[in-house]
Amino acid sequence: MNSKKTNGKFLLSWLIFHIGVIVLLVISYSYENGKFSLDSDLFNMMPKPFEEESLKKANETLMQKLSKVAIVLSADKDFEKAKAGAERIYEKLNGSPCFVSVMLKTDTVDIKEIADFFYKYRFDLLDDETIKAIENGGAEDFAQEAVSRIYSPFTMLPLDNINSDPFMLAEHNLQKYLEVLEHSGTALRPKDGVLAAEKNGLWYVMIKTELSPKGAALASMDNGITEIYDICGKIKAETGTRCVVSGGTFHSHKSSNSASEEIKIISIISMIIVILMLTLVFRSATPIILSLISIFFSLFSAAALTFAVFGKVHLVTLVFGTSLIGSSIDYSLHYFVHASGNTNLKSGGEIRSKLLPGLTMAIISSSVCFLALIFAPFNLLKQMSLFSVTGLVSSFLTTTAIFPYVPLPKNRVVRGVGLFEKGFALAKKINGKAAICAMVVLSLILLFAFRENFGIENDLKKLYKEEGELLENEKEAYSVISYAPVSWYIVSGSDENEVLRKEEDLREKLKTIDKNSDGVMSTSVFIPSVEKQKKSRAAVEKLLPFTENQFETLEFDGNEAENFKNTFREAEKTLLSVASDDFPASIKEALSSYRLGKIKDKYYSIVIPNFMTETKVFRSLIEGNEGIYFVHKVEDINSDLDKVTTIVLEFFLAAYILMFIVLRFFYNTRQSLKIISIPFIVILATSAVFAATNTRPEFFSVTGIILVFGLGLDYIIYTQENEKTKDPVEKRLEPFAIFLSFFTTIVSFGALALSSFQPVHLIGFSIFTGLCAAYLAALFYTSGDKK
Amino acid sequence: MNKHSKILIFLIAIFIVFTLFPAEELNFDTICSNLAKFKITTGEFTQIKTTALKKSLKSSGTFILTRDGVVWKTLKPVASTAAIFDAYLVTTDAKGKKTAKSMLNNDTFLKVNDIVSSLFAGNSSEINKNFKVSFKANGAEKWEAVLVPKDKTISYAVSSVKLKGTFVKGSVAIFMAEIYLADGGSMSYIFEHQKHPEKLTQEELNEFKKD
Numbered sequence: 001m002n003s004k005k006t007n008g009k010f011l012l013s014w015l016i017f018h019i020g021v022i023v024l025l026v027i028s029y030s031y032e033n034g035k036f037s038l039d040s041d042l043f044n045m046m047p048k049p050f051e052e053e054s055l056k057k058a059n060e061t062l063m064q065k066l067s068k069v070a071i072v073l074s075a076d077k078d079f080e081k082a083k084a085g086a087e088r089i090y091e092k093l094n095g096s097p098c099f100v101s102v103m104l105k106t107d108t109v110d111i112k113e114i115a116d117f118f119y120k121y122r123f124d125l126l127d128d129e130t131i132k133a134i135e136n137g138g139a140e141d142f143a144q145e146a147v148s149r150i151y152s153p154f155t156m157l158p159l160d161n162i163n164s165d166p167f168m169l170a171e172h173n174l175q176k177y178l179e180v181l182e183h184s185g186t187a188l189r190p191k192d193g194v195l196a197a198e199k200n201g202l203w204y205v206m207i208k209t210e211l212s213p214k215g216a217a218l219a220s221m222d223n224g225i226t227e228i229y230d231i232c233g234k235i236k237a238e239t240g241t242r243c244v245v246s247g248g249t250f251h252s253h254k255s256s257n258s259a260s261e262e263i264k265i266i267s268i269i270s271m272i273i274v275i276l277m278l279t280l281v282f283r284s285a286t287p288i289i290l291s292l293i294s295i296f297f298s299l300f301s302a303a304a305l306t307f308a309v310f311g312k313v314h315l316v317t318l319v320f321g322t323s324l325i326g327s328s329i330d331y332s333l334h335y336f337v338h339a340s341g342n343t344n345l346k347s348g349g350e351i352r353s354k355l356l357p358g359l360t361m362a363i364i365s366s367s368v369c370f371l372a373l374i375f376a377p378f379n380l381l382k383q384m385s386l387f388s389v390t391g392l393v394s395s396f397l398t399t400t401a402i403f404p405y406v407p408l409p410k411n412r413v414v415r416g417v418g419l420f421e422k423g424f425a426l427a428k429k430i431n432g433k434a435a436i437c438a439m440v441v442l443s444l445i446l447l448f449a450f451r452e453n454f455g456i457e458n459d460l461k462k463l464y465k466e467e468g469e470l471l472e473n474e475k476e477a478y479s480v481i482s483y484a485p486v487s488w489y490i491v492s493g494s495d496e497n498e499v500l501r502k503e504e505d506l507r508e509k510l511k512t513i514d515k516n517s518d519g520v521m522s523t524s525v526f527i528p529s530v531e532k533q534k535k536s537r538a539a540v541e542k543l544l545p546f547t548e549n550q551f552e553t554l555e556f557d558g559n560e561a562e563n564f565k566n567t568f569r570e571a572e573k574t575l576l577s578v579a580s581d582d583f584p585a586s587i588k589e590a591l592s593s594y595r596l597g598k599i600k601d602k603y604y605s606i607v608i609p610n611f612m613t614e615t616k617v618f619r620s621l622i623e624g625n626e627g628i629y630f631v632h633k634v635e636d637i638n639s640d641l642d643k644v645t646t647i648v649l650e651f652f653l654a655a656y657i658l659m660f661i662v663l664r665f666f667y668n669t670r671q672s673l674k675i676i677s678i679p680f681i682v683i684l685a686t687s688a689v690f691a692a693t694n695t696r697p698e699f700f701s702v703t704g705i706i707l708v709f710g711l712g713l714d715y716i717i718y719t720q721e722n723e724k725t726k727d728p729v730e731k732r733l734e735p736f737a738i739f740l741s742f743f744t745t746i747v748s749f750g751a752l753a754l755s756s757f758q759p760v761h762l763i764g765f766s767i768f769t770g771l772c773a774a775y776l777a778a779l780f781y782t783s784g785d786k787k
Numbered sequence: 788m789n790k791h792s793k794i795l796i797f798l799i800a801i802f803i804v805f806t807l808f809p810a811e812e813l814n815f816d817t818i819c820s821n822l823a824k825f826k827i828t829t830g831e832f833t834q835i836k837t838t839a840l841k842k843s844l845k846s847s848g849t850f851i852l853t854r855d856g857v858v859w860k861t862l863k864p865v866a867s868t869a870a871i872f873d874a875y876l877v878t879t880d881a882k883g884k885k886t887a888k889s890m891l892n893n894d895t896f897l898k899v900n901d902i903v904s905s906l907f908a909g910n911s912s913e914i915n916k917n918f919k920v921s922f923k924a925n926g927a928e929k930w931e932a933v934l935v936p937k938d939k940t941i942s943y944a945v946s947s948v949k950l951k952g953t954f955v956k957g958s959v960a961i962f963m964a965e966i967y968l969a970d971g972g973s974m975s976y977i978f979e980h981q982k983h984p985e986k987l988t989q990e991e992l993n994e995f996k997k998d
Contacts, residue, residue, distance in 0.1 A: 148867035152869055
């Protein structure tokens with residue numbers, strides 16, 4: 001009866017937990033209006049560089065924009081064929097729901113619209129150099145130059161407005177604007193209505209696309225990238241014209257697709273190996289089926305709660321989930337080894353009672369380690385933490401609540417125990433303490449020998465290696481486009497004009513380090529601040545005394561001069577502003593690249609230098625400037641990963657100390673020290689292996705080591721619990737159960753180490769190494785012991 | 788041989804000469820091939836710019852055309868010079884201040900420059916590649932051609948170019964060019980006192996310098 005009551009209580013716990021998770025999922029789903037999603041954007045798994053909310057959002061907005069751009073160059077020796085290829089690509093992609101925009105034609109630039117814009121704001125757009133020249137007595141020269149321009153055969157704008165623009169201000173401003181544009185953006189130029197460039201005997205015609213969320217959905221065969229590849233493949237087969245692609249989206253597509261394929265293969269292989277092992281050991285389908293059910297519930301509840309809490313879960317969290325298979329099965333294995341082999345225990349309830357102390361300590365130690373990560377200021381870590389703890393708790397409950405209901409097998413034999421004992425007989429004879437010391441000393445020697453390789457170093461470039469055709473494409477595309485900004489400034493202000501003013505100041509500073517006058521692109525290139533526009537008008541005011549002479553030279557009769565002056569005074573009432581939205585389509589298109597607009601309570605824009613120099617030089621320009629931030633995508637992520645890695649280690653140290661305190665409640669000092677030494681040995685051994693293999697510990701491998709603490713401690717805890725056992729049958733079974741746990745976990749994590757996706761590979765490699773060290777240490781702690 | 792026989796032989800000879808060596812047919816290719824003989828052309832121009840609102844702006848000056856570049860020297864109403872060579876546009880104001888601007892990245896400008904050069908160098912294949920050409924001979928010695936640009940980049944600004952010239956004793960000259968702009972305006976040029984020296988004077992050579 002008592003057993004039934006206890007069974008009932010455990011079952012109730014299991015039901016409350018799993019139903020609770022489902023209820024939370026449903027509530028969260030309704031609250032989020034069904035907006036659960038899987039994030040497969042590589043850069044979204046990185047920590048965000050800014051703490052201020054609105055600035056974080058501004059940087060995210062920008063990164064999202066940049067990360068969705070995909071460029072396709074249609075390449076052929078013959079320009080017409082290259083253009084035809086580009087037109088075909090454009091027809092296919094334009095209108096597809098996978099793309100927000102597809103741009104090919106330059107004739108969408110309405111010359112009249114541009115001319116009208118520069119004419120309307122002709123008094124407001126003089127550049128600094130011209131303003132200075134006019135202010136310094138150069139008004140007459142400017143006026144004469146305007147006359148030369150009027151009579152020159154090389155005028156850009158029509159002369160229809162000559163009576164209201166005798167100084168050719170619109171033409172002057174347009175020319176300056178074009179000079180700035182020449183240095184900005186890509187090296188392609190308009191040719192026959194498209195943007196094209198010739199290089200090494202090939203013509204390249206550019207199609208620039210921006211993917212929609214559907215188009216950017218990665219680990220998917222139905223997205224924008226596959227559409228691009230499809231049409232490019234057809235064109236190449238039919239005409240020989242090939243496509244050169246460029247953009248982070250292609251790399252994300254490749255790595256996420258291969259990661260997704262790998263995960264499937266890794267999971268399947270892990271499962272097959274585990275099933276084979278269990279079949280060989282138990283010769284019965286029941287443990288396998290029940291273990292699979294446990295894994296199912298474990299993964300389901302882990303995923304469900306993580307989605308319920310976060311709404312948007314990163315793909316890497318789920319990758320990590322494949323490792324939960326190995327962890328979950330540990331509890332099942334311990335149960336079934338005793339269910340099949342421990343004839344002293346007559347019921348499921350007795351097995352549970354026997355295993356409960358060890359399982360409880362195991363789950364507490366693992367959970368403490370995982371939960372340490374939930375306080376990390378990094379969403380991916382929080383997700384991984386919640387996912388793992390939930391999965392383990394589910395597995396624990398399934399083992400303790402459901403399995404005891406399953407009737408014990410009639411033929412209670414566990415195969416492999418004898419083989420295991422024979423195989424590990426040698427290890428058993430080793431002096432355990434000496435072996436542990438040898439492990440520690442060897443690790444220290446390796447660390448010393450390879451000390452140059454030791455040290456935390458996060459390098460984003462090492463996490464993803466461009467290779468193969470994509471790398472060649474990027475090189476070729478860059479040689480043609482010559483534009484791939486990796487750093488920029490984010491400028492913020494309380495209103496649009498403040499942002500423009502700050503931009504103008506920053507641009508002045510950037511001029512001092514711009515050796516080749518490559519220039520800078522920003523919103524203020526197109527829209528000057530109010531203050532600058534007023535300076536422009538003040539300069540035009542200095543031209544007014546020359547108005548009569550100007551019209552005389554141009555052979556105008558009548559009151560043209562007076563009309564012009566009146567027009568100028570009338571125009572004083574309206575200045576160009578961002579809010580007016582009174583721009584030609586081409587300028588609006590350009591502004592969308594630099595202007596982020598209002599985010600929360602501030603306005604943001606970006607300033608992109610068209611030249612490279614040292615990051616510290618860029619940063620030095622904004623020292624003491626509030627509201628301007630320098631962003632170097634890769635360097636910032638590396639630096640933030642370094643910080644987060646350090647935070648993870650600090651959190652772990654806290655968890656380590658907490659764990660020791662918890663252990664002291666259940667074990668004496670000697671036992672507690674033995675247990676707590678395992679993580680130390682793990683860190684030492686893993687660091688030594690990393691140093692010897694020239695693998696720098698970085699964020700993902702450190703996260704892997706954290707996971708090892710939780711899992712690795714289980715072996716020593718079960719070992720300690722087994723030491724309390726006096727029954728010889730049980731004493732033999734437990735090491736075998738630990739070995740089985742180790743084996744199945746190693747298989748699943750070891751498989752991750754084979755992944756070509758670097759973050760997954762590093763986690764797998766560190767866990768594999770750490771677990772081997774933990775298991776060996778646990779084994780050596782009991783070897784050579786007197787019985 | 789009697790007189791009749793001599794006249795007959797003379798007529799036959801003339802006939803043979805004209806059959807074997809026919810007079811050159813006047814067509815665009817002929818114009819181009821004859822223009823191509825001149826490496827240097829100098830002369831005077833009168834330019835009339837007419838806006839879409841029919842305001843006329845008249846200027847005059849001298850020009851130098853070579854295979855390597857063009858110098859356009861306005862003398863009236865305001866002195867200034869524009870020279871194009873080595874993918875540079877070099878402008879000189881009335882005070883003699885020179886400004887050189889690289890046009891390497893300006894494909895439109897380079898395209899226009901190539902077309903102008905090919906026009907005056909008589910590069911018919913280049914001209915036919917960029918324009919639809921309609922040619923008309925006005926008698927034996929005058930001709931006109933209308934060129935409509937094929938390239939969209941050019942046709943946005945220029946809707947057509949009309950050329951008028953002469954063809955006298957195997958020598959071709961363009962005496963008038965009218966450029967009709969897409970906005971409704973036009974630029975017309977009258978070229979006079981054209982010469983084809985073997986080489987430029989030092990003063991003329993100095994016009995092809997950036998500073």
